[in-house]
Amino acid sequence: MTIQYNPLLTDAEYKDARYDVILWLEEGGVEKLPPYTDNPNGGYATIGAGFRIDVNLDTILNTLGLDTTAGASAEEKTYYQQIKAKFYTDNTFTTVKLFTDAEIATLNIELNAIMAARAADPTISGQNKKTEFKFNDSAEVLSTFNTIVDASKGYEKTL
Numbered sequence: 001m002t003i004q005y006n007p008l009l010t011d012a013e014y015k016d017a018r019y020d021v022i023l024w025l026e027e028g029g030v031e032k033l034p035p036y037t038d039n040p041n042g043g044y045a046t047i048g049a050g051f052r053i054d055v056n057l058d059t060i061l062n063t064l065g066l067d068t069t070a071g072a073s074a075e076e077k078t079y080y081q082q083i084k085a086k087f088y089t090d091n092t093f094t095t096v097k098l099f100t101d102a103e104i105a106t107l108n109i110e111l112n113a114i115m116a117a118r119a120a121d122p123t124i125s126g127q128n129k130k131t132e133f134k135f136n137d138s139a140e141v142l143s144t145f146n147t148i149v150d151a152s153k154g155y156e157k158t159l
Helices: 011-027 057-063 074-085 101-120 138-151
Strands: 032-037 045-048
Touching: 011 138, 032 101, 045 138, 057 074, 057 138, 074 101
Parallel strands: none
Antiparallel strands: 032 045
16 A cells, blocks of 8 residues: 555645734734844844745845845946944944844935935836835735745745
């Protein structure tokens, strides 16, 4: 007698359930569109469904419309570096900064200023450039989540 594997969920059902469970565990079921801290007394800058910004910066920035590739323009690379520097305590990007609630409020102001400058910069191509460092809606959060998970082949092994 052979034993045949019969999954309870389709791949699509599993992916939907996985996101819903993680969103519920991380955020109580509600996406956070702008950055926040996961600890009001000093935690990592986080966004969406619990995405640590320093770890997932390129994916988050891609969702926000920035070009993070090696072929990006010099101006785009400057905005990228300005944003990245906000999440580290040193200019070698080795020590991740922790943020209190008050510091997150300041961080959001600073990130929005960078995004607004980028949006107004005529050397950066594109229409409808974002003026704020935040997701528009839950669809952007889910898309970013899927990109993070798909890019990390061992993601589920780390849960």
